[in-house]
Amino acid sequence: MIQAGTAKDPISAIQAAINTKTSLLLGLWASAGSAVIDNEIAALTTAITTYGTDFTSLVAGISVGSEDLYRVTPTGIANGENPGAQPLELAAYIKQVRDAIANTPLSSAPVGHVxxxxxxxxxxxxxxxxxxxxxxxxAYPYFQSTMPNDISANKGLFNDAVGAVQAAVGGKPVWITETGFPVSGKTVGQAVPSLENAKTYWDEVGCPLFGKTNTWWYTMQDASPDTPNPSFGLIGQDLTTKPLFDLSCSNVDTS
Structure with missing residues (x-):
């Protein structure tokens, strides 16, 4: 929620979303302690006051944290992803956010965690x-190198992951907040980044989700100014160019 370079100003992307009528999944950083959460909430409440319903009507939900639980696992620590946050800490932050938006136009917004x-x-x-x-x-089958993760197995790995979560969360709504397949970069296990494989993943995993499940794809663009390794962007360095592959879902089985 916080604009880079400020302590607690709302991110400037909100105005761009209003201008383009783009839906928003808001994110509050939860891996830096209570003082930062306080600033994140201050940015959120300022945005509500500043932009009003032009802003709040676009909000699909509010995520308190992102992959904080992963960061405190042995895998996350080994990958240098700490500090993370503990479960009870995150639960307290979620309540704090819910209390902060009570009696505002965002009072009915779903509050959860990614x-x-x-x-x-x-x-x-x-x-x-x-x-x-x-x-x-x-969920990224591309990174699941301890399992057979050739592109032909990605749909099954993704569906298995989501199914396992659905079984674990007692009927709570499950949203897909990040997934995708790289268009270029290093091979991980048997998963080979390429435009062809990224298109296959879009068709087999993405198209059946779109319009049925709240889904946020990773990512529109990540190759500006430099192309990362791996790169997941649906477009290249120039925002005015066409997508790198067909995103229409035409002639795709979406069952």
Missing amino acids: DTWTAWVNGSNQAVIDASDFIGVD
Whole structure:
């Protein structure tokens, strides 16, 4: 929620979303302690006051944290992803946000948390499930190198991950808050980045979700000014160019 370079000003992207009528999944950083959460909430409440219903009518939900539970796992720590946040800490932050938006135009907005699918199936994180209105799942079969993850297996790996989360969260709404397949970069396990494979993943995983499940794809653009490795962007360095592959879902089985 906080604009870069400020302590607690709302992010400038809000005005761009209003101008283009773009829906928003708001994110508050939760891995830096209570003082930062206080500033994130201050930015949120300022945005409500500043932009009013032009802003709040676009909000699909509010995520308190992103992959904080993953960061405190042995895998997350080994990958240098700490500090993270503990389950009871996150649950308290979720309540704090819900209290802050009470009696505002955002009072009915779902408040939840975004994390890896492996975090949601870990029973030690039940407090966050209980506190959340929705469950945000980040799932990337591309990174699942301990399993056969050739592109032909990606749809099955993704569906298995989401199914495991649905079984673990007691009927809470499950949203897909990050997924995608790289258009270029390093091979991970058997997963080979390419335009062809990214298109296959879009067709087989994305198209059946769109219009049925709240879904946020990773990502529109990540190759500006430099192309990362791996790169997941649907467009290249120039925002005015066409997507790198057909996104229409035409002639795709969406069952």
